[in-house]
Structure formats: C-alpha cells, structure tokens
Amino acid sequence: MMIKGYNEVYLDDVMEEFAVMFDYAVNNQHMDIDTFGALFLDSPVCHGIEIGNPYYINKGGSELVMLVLESHHLEADYITYDTGFGKTPEYWMGWITAYVQWKSGFKFSTIFSAIAPSDIFALYYPLHEADVKKGYDVLMERVEKAPTNLYKLRKKSEITQKQLAQYAEVKERTIRAYEQRETEINKAQVNIVRALSLVLGCSIEDLLE
Numbered sequence: 443m444m445i446k447g448y449n450e451v452y453l454d455d456v457m458e459e460f461a462v463m464f465d466y467a468v469n470n471q472h473m474d475i476d477t478f479g480a481l482f483l484d485s486p487v488c489h490g491i492e493i494g495n496p497y498y499i500n501k502g503g504s505e506l507v508m509l510v511l512e513s514h515h516l517e518a519d520y521i522t523y524d525t526g527f528g529k530t531p532e533y534w535m536g537w538i539t540a541y542v543q544w545k546s547g548f549k550f551s552t553i554f555s556a557i558a559p560s561d562i563f564a565l566y567y568p569l570h571e572a573d574v575k576k577g578y579d580v581l582m583e584r585v586e587k588a589p590t591n592l593y594k595l596r597k598k599s600e601i602t603q604k605q606l607a608q609y610a611e612v613k614e615r616t617i618r619a620y621e622q623r624e625t626e627i628n629k630a631q632v633n634i635v636r637a638l639s640l641v642l643g644c645s646i647e648d649l650l651e
Contacts, residue, residue: 445547448494455517456491457540462503462523463510464536464559470521471507475532477558478510483551485513491540492549503536531566535559537576539568545578547628548585552651556588557581585589586623591649593621595642610637627651 448456467478482488487510498506504523511518539562543550543651562581569577589597596606596617603621607614612634619625627635628650639646 444490446544447492447547448499448544452499453541453544456544457537459499459501459506460491460537460540461529461533461537463506464503464539465530465533466504466523467507467510468532469530470504470524471511471518475535475559475563478507479554481516482510483554484582485510487513488550491623492543510620516533531563531570534566534570535563538562538574538581541574542578542585546582549651552588552591553581553585554587559583590621590623590627591651592617592627592638595648596621599642601641606638606641609641610634612637 464478467473468475471478487498487506489495499510500511502523504520508518508520539550539553539559542548542553544555565577565580569580584632596603599606601609603614603617606612607617607638616625616634617638620627620630632646635646635649639649642649
C-alpha cells in the first residue's frame, strides 16, 4: 500500500470539500466536468491535496475552485455555493475520487488518466447508494488495468524493456515488475527511478503513480 498524504482524521473533511469543489465548478460556475478536472490536475491545488498541505486541505470546496482558476489566470465571479441541488452526481464524483486517492496513494492524474471525471460521474446511479468500499473497488479495478506511467513513457520513447534496462543499468525484471504493477514504483530506490527518468527524458515525478 502506498504512503497516504495525510492522516485519516482529515479524510471526511477532505472528501466533503473535494465533493463540493466539483459540484460548485459544474453547477455553480457552469464548467464542463472534464475541463475542470484537467485544470485541477495542472494546478498547485492538486499536489497540495495529495500531500496533505494544510493550506489546501483546510479550504472550502468553492475556495478550491477559485484557486484552481486563479492558477490558470482565469477570471470568475465568486458565487456563494448553492446547496439547493442536494448531493448531486458531481458531488458524489468528487467524494469517491478523494477517497480513492487517499486510500490508494495514487496521484489524481493516475486516477483520471484511467477513468475520466465524466466516467466516474456516470457511475453515480449504480454506485452512489453502495458502500464507499464498493466504489473504491470499481474505480481501482480500472486504475490498476491502465498502463503505468513508466510503460507509457517507454513506449513514447520507442524502446523495449530490454533496451531501457541496458541504458539505465536496471534489471529488466525490475522494469517489468513496475510496468505490471507487481512492485510499486513509488517505493523504488531514488537512484533507480532517476536512472530511468534520465533515459526516458522525463522527471522522476512523471514516473510516479
């Protein structure tokens, strides 16, 4: 199991505000759910929540939306969060995603590359009344079947596992284990991940899940 970004005592609050964030972005700011998801991934808010930065995990959901937009120099009028919609599918989408990210330790980018926000949203009717662990299992099945970042970057570089092993001086079976998720690359020795990143022309962070 990957290391969690913050203590479980904060989990309910983070799930609540992450849920509000997507609900507010879509139903109050009238943004497309996948468009906002992409903006979120490319903002400091994303990494801040992943690592449990108090500045971000103590913010309200509507405040998080404004921070995401500000990070992209996008202007939006602040609107008081309207709870008249009740707990919407967008709310549930954010709620379950925050739980999956915390429990799995995967980055939000890893989750959303395997199953887009709109696809998580589409699971609302079969899953919103189920136990949170059921939602976790369904989403994680998709995430774990998705290609790893290492696999995608290696394919982009057009080299085989054997070639990468030779160039990076890393055992081929180690690379195979990372790509097949038999071993967590997030727990790999720094020198191994650095060697792989130098060959693939990416940052260490790009290889992490």
